[in-house]
Amino acid sequence: MNRPAIGVDVGGTKVLGVVVDTEGRVLAEKRRPTPTGSPEELCATIDEVVAVLGADDRNRGAPIGVGLPGLVDSNGVLCFSPHLATAQGLDLRTHWPSRWPPARVVNDAAAAARAERAWGAGRGLDDFLFVALGTGIGGALVRDGVVQDGPRGFAGEYGHMVVDPDGEVCPCGGRGCWERYASAAGLERFERVAGGSGEGGGPGVVARARALDEASLGAFGALATWLALGVANLIAALDVSDVVIGGGLAREGDLFVPAAAARLADLLEGASARPPIRWHLAGCGERAGALGAGLVAREGA
Ligand SMILES: [Zn+2]
Known part of the structure; x- marks a missing residue:
């Protein structure tokens, strides 16, 4: 089954979300500037990106993953983030809207390495x-x-x-x-x-x-x-x-x-x-x- 997933990458300047199928094809994309305020603002921006991508009926209920820069522990908490200081301590679970499936959160480079292994130079x-x-x-x-x-x-x-x-x-x-x-x-x-x-x-x-x-x-x-x-x-x-x-x-x-x-x-x-x-x-x-x-x-x- 070629079920789509939603992937969101939080960078220093932009939040980039995609809907991706199991072959690595990008079915939709949305980007927003990374807010510089509180963790709550960042969560709101991620929510906005997911809302746009998830609005399509075909993507409803799609599993969601989020990549964050810094030390992301096994529970998905951003424990230390020198390049995204405002998101320090961010635990998406405490802010995550109940209308979405729970997100899985990892380090952004660990996420990128997965993509390279599956569809890029690491294939x-x-x-x-x-x-x-x-x-x-x-x-x-x-x-x-x-x-x-x-x-x-x-x-x-x-x-x-x-x-x-x-x-x-x-x-x-x-x-x-x-x-x-x-x-x-x-x-x-x-x-x-x-x-x-x-x-x-x-x-x-x-x-x-x-x-x-x-x-x-x-x-x-x-x-x-x-x-x-x-x-x-x-x-x-x-x-x-x-x-x-x-x-x-x-x-x-x-x-x-x-x-x-x-x-x-x-x-x-x-x-x-x-x-x-x-x-x-x-x-x-x-x-x-x-x-x-x-x-x-x-x-x-
Ligand atoms: Zn250092």
Whole structure:
């Protein structure tokens, strides 16, 4: 039965909801800006998105999944959320309208990894590392075809591995987290350090790198090195040979993945004795989180 599910991805700037069938086809889509106020406002926005998608008779009663950024525990509570501070402590169960089936809630990168495994670059791969590069870094490990959420749901927080104890301050309250380097935030800073403008956020750096600006290309070179460093550490710990790069920067993969792959050979213990590490660029685009939340919805249905 090709029963649709509703998947909602809550990002820093937008809430994106989709109706997705079992083949990964998007039957409907709705987006709203992420509110900056209280958890109640965020719940109201999610409710609004679900209401639009669920209004169609064919989608009535569809299972619902929600992806949230941060530490989402096994009960779906957002315990810690450095990038969505206003939603800190959000427990959707206490606000969830009774007219909808209960939502299943997971970490947004864990949701996106599910979508990549089912319909994107991870299709046919039973074991891979998923690293989503955007403003920060999201992560997930897929083992035997299954995303490993961890016993409490907190696995895959690779972005907050400390790579420089005296380094950049992170929104999580720590210092020198990997996501302050191998991310859009890192790109802007590297570009400024190299004498460039650092303006316009990640998209600004990308546009200038495409125009062959030296400082911007240098910023991508630095990003590649930091990316390779973190991936080398993760491979040393987890023994994977496939890496799927997702997030907003995946579309610009040609600007840094070849360099990261080359650096990895120097950084990974016994690289020449291992099977080659294969890099893949995500296939589900900006909808990965919402599509994966739809898969999560079905896991509980
Ligand atoms: Zn951090």
